[in-house]
Amino acid sequence: MNDSSTKAVSTGQGVWLVAERELSTKLRSKAYLVSTAILLLIALAGVIWAGFASSNSSDTPIASTNATASALSEVDGYDVTEVADRDEATALVESGKVDAAVIDDASAVTGLVIIADKEAPQSLLMALSATPEVELLNPDAAGGPLRYLLGIGFGLVFMMSAMMFGMPVASSVVEEKQTRVVEILLSSIPARVLLAGKVVGNTILAISQILLLATVGSIGLMVTGQTGLLAGLGGPVIWFAVFFLFGFILLAAMFAAAGSMVSRQEDAGTTLTPVMYLTMIPYFLVIFFGDNPVVMTVLSYVPFSAPVGMPIRVFFNEAEWWEPLASLVIMLVACAVVILIGAKIYENSLLKMGARVKFREALRG
Incomplete structure (x- = not known):
């Protein structure tokens, strides 16, 4: 009887149950729905404004x-x-x-x-x-405004989505520890299944928002007659979505691991700060060094900045056909390594209450 009860929930079922819980909690949140609607309206308004501005501009x-x-x-x-x-x-x-x-x-x-x-x-x-x-005539000169705008667009979407869906992962982990709900959860499913479910649920939400933004942006470009720009953005947007998928999984695992190291929301800042820096740095690097081909090439291969750097290089035909694939392989390897380390920290820290768990202690268990 005990054997049948322990085998009643498989790993896949456990992951989906946790993911479904994350999805339902988020989708019932008025704050999430309102913020998503505002973000979509801002994106649509920006595309329409750009279309009207370009149509009214001189030849x-x-x-x-x-x-x-x-x-x-x-x-x-x-x-x-x-x-x-x-x-x-x-x-x-x-x-x-x-x-x-x-x-x-x-x-x-x-x-x-x-x-x-x-x-x-x-x-x-x-x-x-x-x-x-x-x-x-001046190939080393600074890039035009389109490069700057693309850097802001890709960088801002990546940073805001990572923060919007990554921070709640850490907050929910801390809340479950603080209320000791995690002890009940771990009596039913393993820690790694709980972590995987949280990452999967929030990844689905983040990717859904990216797809919604892409759809709204495409509609706006078609309405304003910017079909040429839409055709040029198709490939880079697809690469952005692919890199964003694995980049967010990487960051979500880090947010969850960072949240598991503390037992109170007030202490979360010390462990979350490094992850937040890794989320924000790519945005600022692309803004400040977007016209530097050497820096952009490096950024397109670094896992934390590849979702922003590589699509821009693809749009301006600065990347060979194999470069996005090579960068994606590096991203997948980094993603696997970070998930393994993050899962170990999460598993070793989840039941330790009181003072903040040190990084070395979390790794040693």
Whole structure:
């Protein structure tokens, strides 16, 4: 009889029961529902505003040789100045009279070459039927505003989602220890199953919110006619979602482990601070060093910043096809290592009440 009762709940069932409890608790919270609705409205308003601002802005000045002028005559939003040759086009770009120049070049694969100063306009690249070669006069110059905005967008979503769903994981662990509910839970399921359920439940919520934001953003881009930008963002957004999934699992395990080391909410700050820094640092690094190719390359391989760094490099065609895959492998290895360490800390600290459990003590058990 005892054997049948202990085997009644399998590991998978135990994980899902805990995850379901996390989901139901969160979805019944008015604060969560209201904050999610506000976040979606802000995202939609930002996309619509950007669309209206771009539609009301003046035409972008570009230069073009006579042979390519016909290809640009049907494209709206550009003030085309015809030039005789490459030298005249380069001079106009260097003087700042035009943002870019499109010239014909028989040696190029597509027959077209874009000459720009700091960065080729993304809208111009998307407007042409075939992406031409790009020649930058100042390739080491600072990135344009689009790079800055993408850094803010990806970084802010990652940081806010990690904090919004990671902090409750730690808070619930501390609350269960403080009220001694954890002793009842551990009499029914193992500690690692309890940890896995918490991580799975909050990961589902976090990914659902990312998918909602992507859906709302896509609708906003289509409503405002920004289909070119939508097509360009498709790949980077998919990579962001994939990296975010494993990045959040990594952070959620760390939040749970940090929460298990204390017995009161008042003491949680000391153990949660390092995890919060790891959540916020990628956002600020991308903002301050987003135009530095060396720093961005490094950030795209570091597990805590890869969800922000790699999608930006993919969007600007700065990453080879294999780089996102290599970075994802590093992320998976780091995720497995952190989960194993976090589970050990969680398991060894969960029933220790009173003073804060030291890190070495939690590892030793």
